[in-house]
Amino acid sequence: MLPTVSVIVVNYRGTDDTLTCLRSLREELDYPGDRLELICVDNASGDGGVERIRGAEPGVRLVESAENVGFAGGCNLGAREATGQVLAFINNDARPDRAWVRAAVSVLRSEPTVGAVASKVLDWEGKHVDFVDGGLTWFGMGYKRHAGEVDDGSHDAARDVLFGTGSALFVRAELFEALGGFDERYFMFYEDVDLGWRLNLRGWRVRYEPRSLTYHRHHASMTEIASAREYYLLERNALASLYKNVSDETLAKALPAAMALSVRRATARGDIDPTQLEITRRPDGPDDGGEVSIDRAALAGMLAIDQFVEMLPSLKESRETEQLGRVRTDADLLPLMRKAMEPAYPLPRYLAAHDALVEAFGLDEVFGRPRKIVVITGDAVTERMAGPAIRAWHMADVLSNEHEVRLVSVNERVDPPESPFAVLAAKPRELGAHVEWADVVVLQGHVLEMVPALKHADSTKIVVCDVYDPMHLELLEQGRDTDDERRAKDLAGVTKVLNTQLERGDFFLCASERQRHFWLGHLASLGRLTPGLYDNDPTVRSLLSVVPFGLPSVAPRRTGPAIKGARRGIDADDKVVLWAGGVYSWFDPLTLLHAVHRLSQQHSDIRLFFLGMKHPNPDVPEMGMAGQTRSLAGRLGLTDKHVFFNETWVPYNERQNYLLDADCGVTTHFEHVETTFAFRTRVLDYLWAGLPVVTTDGDSFADLVRQERLGVVVPPEDPEALADALEKVLYDAEFAAGCQERIVAVRERFTWESVLAPLTEFCRDPRPAADRLKASGPLVRTPQLRGVETLRRDVALLREYLDAGGPVEVAKRATGRLRRLAAERLRRNG
Template sequence: MSDRSASGAHLPVVSVIVVNYRGADDTLTCLRALRDELDYPADKLDVVCVDNGSGDGSAERLRAVDGVRLVESETNLGFAGGCNLAAQHAEGAVLAFLNNDARPARDWVRTAVAVLRAEPTVGAVASKVLDWEGRHVDFVDSGLTWFGMGYKRHAGDVDDGSHDSARDVLFGTGSALFVRAELFTALGGFDDRFFMFYEDVDLGWRLNLRGWRVRYEPRSVAYHRHHASMATVSSAREYYLLERNALAALYKNVSEETLATALPAALALAVRRSTARGEIDPTQLDITRRPENPADDEAGVSVSREALAGVLAIDQFVELLPSLRESRAIEQQARVRTDTDLVPLMRKAMEPAYPLPRYLAAHEALVDVFDLDAVFGRSRKIAVVTGDPISERMAGPAIRSWHMADVLAAEHDVRLVSVNREGSGTAPESAFPVFTVTPKQLQKQVEWADVVVLQGHILEMTPQLKRLDSTKIVVCDVYDPMHLELLEQGRDTDDERRVRDLAGVTGVLNSQLERGDFVLCASERQRHFWLGHLASLGRLTPTVYDNDPTTRSLLSVVPFGLSSVPPRRTGPALRGHQPGIGADDKIVIWAGGVYNWFDPLTLLHAVHRLADRRSDLRLFFLGMKHPNPGVPEMGIADRTRQLSARLGLTDKHVFFNECWVPYGERQNYLLDADCGVTTHFEHVETTFAFRTRVLDYLWAGLPVVTTDGDSFADLVRGEGLGVVVPADDPDALANALDNVLYDDEFAAACRDRITDVRESFTWESVLEPLTRFCRDPRPAPDRLPNSAPLVKTPPWHSGEMLRHDMDLVRRYLTAGGPTEVARRATGRVRRIASEKLRGGRRR
């Protein structure tokens, strides 16, 4: 026995599974290496060997090896069935499959387990496998053809160090592979019907479709006597199994759309592969080649077993179809990733695999006729859904959704969907289709998509999508902290309704945070705020943290953006066109609506004071009426009009656009302005707000005057883009406006800085986290099914649990009396219910 210590208290138990069939000499070498050479705690290693009905005395020899549990099968179950039988007897949280003609390097187990512990989204670790001498590659990467045949890339190459970087792969080789035990069980293990060959391809394919990663780890090394275990299997039987199992894997795992095209072509190619391999004359039964003697036409012909392999494989594939159909239904329902997602892992999907001239000609013809290049380069389908109307007059939520769709459409098949039919006008021209649907019709759009990007109340309209066990990939855009806005907006309503509405909106946001696979916010300030929400909802789990300690793969900053194309005038707007505004006047623009969380009243007082000495000062409110009819006018709007009239400013120094400027015309107004302004009150909404109108100011190169307290105030101050003033200070605001409007040198310096800063806010730049996610969309780590910890805390005895609970009760009574105890108990019940729901989903 080695001197391995039993000190790995935090390491999981690993069950190493070895299958033997009449190869006892090789198997004994493998088992002894596992016993004597591994650098892994002996008490954490569970070696299980299956004798697959060898009938040659192997079982007796294997039973004599210390530290090995022998499981005997009366019949040969094949590699797949033998591994599954061993897995039923395994005790480890990790299953390690090792061919009987392989031997592990000293740290084979330890390095693989380190990956599984460090990366919770990795479901399996594929070892680096070399030949017995360690000079040539056996496995370092996997590939998959469009017709379902997996292959080892770079097999036979010299191991020159060029394959020593870890990477995600579609599958690992079953000769040296680690899989989370709970996950292996949930997937039903290897497919017994495969017997041998491609059972590892099929398992990796299914893992990836369910959102798990298979990770090639070059530090986990094993050495393999290539095909020593196949010495007694003829080439014809090998071809037969390869052909049949490739068709079975293809049938089970590709989508309906892919299957309809790929399966007929794969069947035809299997026949051609067999006739080409057996060098059969394909024209021998042509009607024009009838022999003169009719009797000769009835004579038999010699056909090699290699030539029969493909035809018989198709015959037995048909035999398996009823049971494969059941398996296919399970896999298609459980999948969360698309065929398109997996194309990069296929490496070279269009690889012909066999260098036979007639076969290559058929491959080329089938790829062309069935347009398989398009099938395996198909775009991902993304639905961007908003509750705002998509029309010429769009507010922030619709504008944001529009640009998300526009940027994503460069790489994917994108639909922009609105559930608001009340907007006026038609949608602008776009490179993507725009749908306006009812909430009831929304489900059809969701079903079409591979990824759904949503905002606002959309998740509440799709109950199936809202379910925590839904397999659809969902991106939740919470750039608008609606509940904080409602604290101000609700001031105009009665107290009871205000409390009810706030609870409802908070629930809407919590549902998105609980469900989202990827969550977007608008600023670093917001990110800190939403991290608190996620933590309180229990989503900052060890799994999420270990997968990405920054948590940016779950919650990322995607600000509002601006066009990368500078604004160009398309028509008149204010100067010389708006009555009361002259060609040489100094124009301050308020770009956006007037809502309760803003402070236009202080701005009016500032304009009133400045106008005494600056008669050419003009303030223009760009839009008083929201384009979404569902957004009512707020009380502050009418108070603004009344104060302006009372101060004698209306239509002299202050002007109101009572409707909403079309999105495609707003640049004309911005280009007429000399500066942009936004003023707000000092409260919690301000702290986490992201004033999108400021981006329009930057787009148009306008110096900015803003109240302090939000993230844009920090930007304006830090980058010298204008002037930041205290809240509720009309004198400071008047001086700031005077500075940016009438100090030409100061205004020019602001514009120079704006030119540099605005490049970082183009839509292409700010949407990069979303673009990156959609290139490889996956479920959030804590939403992966069967993601139990590798090392579990032993269950408490009932006495220990009772003492613990009584201690908690005493603490809660001391802290807050019976009320605190009741509150804590309620929270515990909710947590248990949530855990049961998630556990049910995982099962």
């Protein structure tokens, strides 16, 4: 079913054009007539046009205004009378292409984050461009890019724009109403720029759709209006838009410069001598203060500033509304402004003033300001980092190439290596300031719980949740050492923490396709996979994307001794098996010890090295598995002979020395649900160093090793198979060389720059998730039943409830319905 589209045409003493437009809308559109509502607003023309329109087009709803309220006011008047779910605005001196409405509606239905569709507009003959893209200068003046150029097909690709032209524009009706429609104070000019600006600030997209085509007699409505009046409206309305829509920081620099530039535009346009009142230019005779003539075009700029000041009290209220409702920053909108620093007017004195003001007010910095991103972790950020901190560190590093980034840790241990971005420690109560500073917040773990204001549904901050660690699954295994009651409470608490993130986030990151399937189930159960989101993106990757752990793009280089020849009991020619991560309860180092014990009977040179037994984050206690591992190694007589423990944690920037001393990497785990969705973070370093891998089956890393033939995958808890696999990668030189050759190709896919591409792309154009946009009701609503239809439905329901559970079921259903009606009434009444 298609939505009803209300097409609004404003007429002011242009009846011939209006009748041509209305006839085209009625006869030529490829859209069902019963889903089309034609509305014509007459702006107090007083020329007999109303009677002509009523007689010629009886099917058009004619709305008469008591006075000329301008284009903006006329459009709003028509919108208030409209019943459609989509509002379409078209100038009375324009005619639509056959697909004008259908193409625009298609975009609105398929892309629920699009709030408005900007049509392609050509001149009446269809040869030259009227509108295909919009630009905005730093001083608030919108302009049509490529206007007047030959339409050569180079603008036939859809794209996001800052605004569409009011001469052919579609807007969701509910959204138009929520925004208060066009600003009627503008009367005409820039009301469309202002509306698009406000739509984008609130997270909605304005989409240029070239298939939605119209033809326009440009400014037919302005033929009787002097150019000075047009200058006046353009100058005044540009200042009003700038004042309403930019942030406090931008306004402080841009507004005074814009007002000064408006004066210079006026004097340059009117060719006024700016030095005529200099004291050194007094006449030889008496200074009689005689009159000086001034061109009306010059007067327009000065009067525009005067009336802008007059409008300030009401504009101040509008500014408060827009700043409160915005969810996007000025920096977010810079790409849509296209060329914000373009001077726009080729007048020599004006251009000189433009350059001077830009430099004096530092406007290049304001309109070239990098986006501010804060990455917040709960892990220790030091020379010795575990998985969460490593991941947060590289996110900050990659994002800092394009943005201003802070990496903030709430852990007490913050003593980082040198970095191109700020690394700061913060207590939970101090996070609010960092969140307030940022345009985008990237967080992990329990961080969201530490910033309660960020959790609220009305929070406008853009939030990226990194859920690479399914903490609740991890806790199922980790909590085995605690009592049953505490384990159950801890699990419930962690699940709630994750659900809060999944309900709030605008974008989510996970570490593998397996995890993605798991989190999609979570999101679906929480109601985040809405029809609107699905229609916009059936893959749902715009909400949840895979970002595995990554590798440095530079190959590892040795900086010092590590294992071979450096650790007593390990010689330069020994075969070293490296366990690169920590020893946790969900791992199975015990089977590995038995396998090494078997293999040591045939190969006396095998050495197993555990890289880190003590977690660098003091908040993470040692798990029982670490003690069991030491104990079993001792009982088997392996400790310091074939098995070696590094009891501390290797500094992150020194780990390559240990990797380069190894001959293969190993990871073993039990078969359970945590394994299924885990992504072993430090294990990826094996690929960085070119080490053949031996891994237990069951996780996503095992899938990679098997598919790309990077080593050997073995069944869980099978010491014999594990021993055979280790023997193959250590002592079969041809097999090991083949693994290493294939690793070289695979690891290029896992550089941090590559794996973080989804996050990088999102941060270039961050927006709220589709289901978090306000005024995003359904475009096509279920028709309301009336009279007999309602009675038939109720009788059918009554029979269904009686069959299902008798009178008790009927009573229960009736009570529930009353509650829903009461809740709906309360919601409507606010």
